[in-house]
Amino acid sequence: MLDVSKIVEPDRVRREAYTDAAVFDLEMQRIHETVWIYCGHQSQIPKVGDYYQVQIGRQPMLMVRGKDNKVHVLYNRCPHRGNMMCGDRHGNTGEQFRCSYHAWQFHHDGRLKQIPMMESGYAGTRLNKDSPELSMKRAARVESYRGFVFASLSATGPGLKEFLGKSIVAFDDMCDRAPEGEVEVVPNCFRVIQHSNWKLFMENQIDALHPSVVHQSTGRAAHEVEKQLARKAKAGEALSYHMLSAFATVTIDKWDNFQTVSYPYGHCILAGYMGLRPQDPDTLAYDKIMIKKYGQKRFEEIVGVNIHHVLVYPGLSVQSPLQQLRAVRPLGVDRTLTEIWHFRLKGAPEAIYRRSLAYYNLVNSPATLINADDLENFWKCHQGLSSDGGDWVSLARHHGHDIEKDGTVSSAPNQGTSEAPMRNQMKAWAKYMQA
Amino acid sequence: MKAQHDVEQFLYQQSELLDTKRWQDWVDLFTPDGIYWMPPDASYKTWDGQPAIFAEDKNLMTVRMNRVLHPDAWSQRPLWETNHVVSNVVIEKSSSKGIIARSRFHMMELRRDDVRHFAGSYTHHLVKARGGYRIKLQRVDMTNAQAAYDYVLQVWV
Numbered sequence A: 001m002l003d004v005s006k007i008v009e010p011d012r013v014r015r016e017a018y019t020d021a022a023v024f025d026l027e028m029q030r031i032h033e034t035v036w037i038y039c040g041h042q043s044q045i046p047k048v049g050d051y052y053q054v055q056i057g058r059q060p061m062l063m064v065r066g067k068d069n070k071v072h073v074l075y076n077r078c079p080h081r082g083n084m085m086c087g088d089r090h091g092n093t094g095e096q097f098r099c100s101y102h103a104w105q106f107h108h109d110g111r112l113k114q115i116p117m118m119e120s121g122y123a124g125t126r127l128n129k130d131s132p133e134l135s136m137k138r139a140a141r142v143e144s145y146r147g148f149v150f151a152s153l154s155a156t157g158p159g160l161k162e163f164l165g166k167s168i169v170a171f172d173d174m175c176d177r178a179p180e181g182e183v184e185v186v187p188n189c190f191r192v193i194q195h196s197n198w199k200l201f202m203e204n205q206i207d208a209l210h211p212s213v214v215h216q217s218t219g220r221a222a223h224e225v226e227k228q229l230a231r232k233a234k235a236g237e238a239l240s241y242h243m244l245s246a247f248a249t250v251t252i253d254k255w256d257n258f259q260t261v262s263y264p265y266g267h268c269i270l271a272g273y274m275g276l277r278p279q280d281p282d283t284l285a286y287d288k289i290m291i292k293k294y295g296q297k298r299f300e301e302i303v304g305v306n307i308h309h310v311l312v313y314p315g316l317s318v319q320s321p322l323q324q325l326r327a328v329r330p331l332g333v334d335r336t337l338t339e340i341w342h343f344r345l346k347g348a349p350e351a352i353y354r355r356s357l358a359y360y361n362l363v364n365s366p367a368t369l370i371n372a373d374d375l376e377n378f379w380k381c382h383q384g385l386s387s388d389g390g391d392w393v394s395l396a397r398h399h400g401h402d403i404e405k406d407g408t409v410s411s412a413p414n415q416g417t418s419e420a421p422m423r424n425q426m427k428a429w430a431k432y433m434q435a
Numbered sequence B: 001m002k003a004q005h006d007v008e009q010f011l012y013q014q015s016e017l018l019d020t021k022r023w024q025d026w027v028d029l030f031t032p033d034g035i036y037w038m039p040p041d042a043s044y045k046t047w048d049g050q051p052a053i054f055a056e057d058k059n060l061m062t063v064r065m066n067r068v069l070h071p072d073a074w075s076q077r078p079l080w081e082t083n084h085v086v087s088n089v090v091i092e093k094s095s096s097k098g099i100i101a102r103s104r105f106h107m108m109e110l111r112r113d114d115v116r117h118f119a120g121s122y123t124h125h126l127v128k129a130r131g132g133y134r135i136k137l138q139r140v141d142m143t144n145a146q147a148a149y150d151y152v153l154q155v156w157v
Helices: A019-033 A117-124 A160-178 A198-205 A216-231 A235-249 A252-257 A280-294 A298-305 A348-366 A370-383 A420-433 B002-019 B023-027 B058-069
Strands: A011-014 A037-041 A050-056 A058-063 A071-075 A090-092 A112-113 A142-144 A148-152 A183-185 A188-192 A260-262 A269-270 A309-312 A316-319 A324-332 A337-346 A393-394 A401-407 A408-410 B030-039 B054-056 B081-092 B098-111 B113-131 B133-140
Touching: A019 A324, A019 A420, A037 A050, A037 A058, A037 A183, A037 A324, A037 A337, A050 A420, A058 A148, A071 A142, A071 A148, A142 A160, A148 A160, A148 B030, A160 A309, A160 A316, A183 B054, A188 A298, A188 A370, A198 A309, A198 A316, A198 A337, A198 A370, A198 A420, A216 A235, A216 B058, A235 B058, A260 A420, A280 A348, A324 A348, A337 A348, A401 B081, A408 A420, B002 B023, B002 B081, B002 B098, B002 B113, B002 B133, B023 B058, B030 B058, B054 B058, B098 B133
Parallel strands: B030 B133
Antiparallel strands: A011 A393, A037 A148, A050 A058, A050 A090, A058 A071, A142 A148, A183 A337, A188 A337, A260 A269, A260 A408, A269 A309, A309 A316, A316 A324, A324 A337, A401 A408, B030 B054, B081 B098, B098 B113, B113 B133
């Protein structure tokens, strides 16, 4: 394997970062299986015994609701013979986990509850009912923030809030927009596999230059329909088309007007551009509820947060104003799964839910009008990067112009297409890899 | 018997339009308020206000069609073909206004050198129209609906 200290330079990255299976194994170990990874939302598992399978790096985990109402994150493995404990992607495990092989039973927090014929079977052996190795192994650390559950498989490192830093705005922005100050999951997960390394997804999410090139076909097609609907004065309906047409009507030269802000640990923000504050009756009704709840001043602050995406490196992309997120699950050096969820703002009118639902269905479903072309590019990138046609990936756009202050890197004015966020991601990546 | 035959012919024609990429003719099979719906799993009762893989009226069908026809729809550039087989056609309800028909489909898709298979059932809510039927609602239940999608679906199944 290439010396990891030679992979990343300030403005370029060796192709092996994306294609070498040994690099992949090392980054799973040093990054995904070390840092805080998003597991899911508390509302996915409302009842005692509810569980979801979660992949953290290469580790199959379970997120489960215990009798103490706490959320636990465990390795999906029976400590007896290694059998997977839960075979379904999600479900309810009842009063306890019960292994399908030899009926060992465990509490929801992983502690051993019972082994059939424990006394007669294990008398005089190295094992007894208090042996720690007879419990299901737990994630080293589990923390939640406003209902969003994270786990770290490393006992050391920054706490969740310190790790998130300013990217915590992803969850604040989402929850603050709810009149009741919290969100609940819409019980459906769209899952899509791309044939490329996970880093291509994280870089693309914050790549302000690509939309007008990659998504032009959908943007143009949607803009035509949008114009027709506007003529028929169906303004509310036209907004869902506007979400699509913005990909094309915001032309390539305009993207420099936007801004990215990058933070420690590789996190970053792309400022908003879709004009999601229209003055239609639905929005005005929502505004009224929000003002009543929060007061005019606080309301203006909440809806004034200007975000398109927040990336929590290495595995989460949050679109807080539209209440959806994509969790990135690397499956291999050249295969990546995204799990895509939508949330409901508690206390908000149905029309507001439906507006962001339209985006969820049009952009994020497996029949996406947008991501189809991203996934095509990811595959093509992987093909090219696997070749000997070149050794480097360039991240040089606007390099040297970034504005850096107290560890925060902003794109310079009118340089929104700066590849600063990718440089920042790879800087964090290199630091993890050499730890 | 005639209705059975007519409905079967209609379904065969619809899948032929997909497999020969005659998108506008395919869209024209729907009534002006027609909906094409693919729920994320079989338990869904309505397309309205729910997560959906597809939930498209004619406006959205037009967006999808024009996107696919745009020269810069990058994912459409490679060799890309489908082959549908429709079978097990059962008329569930028939009245003077229309017909509800259930059927099973199997679609083989070729993209570059890769083959994918999708299977499932159709539920067509058909209304009588000049020269045959129009679709008021087509529900498509994919057997693979809850499985992760290896790549995505780009046009209607």
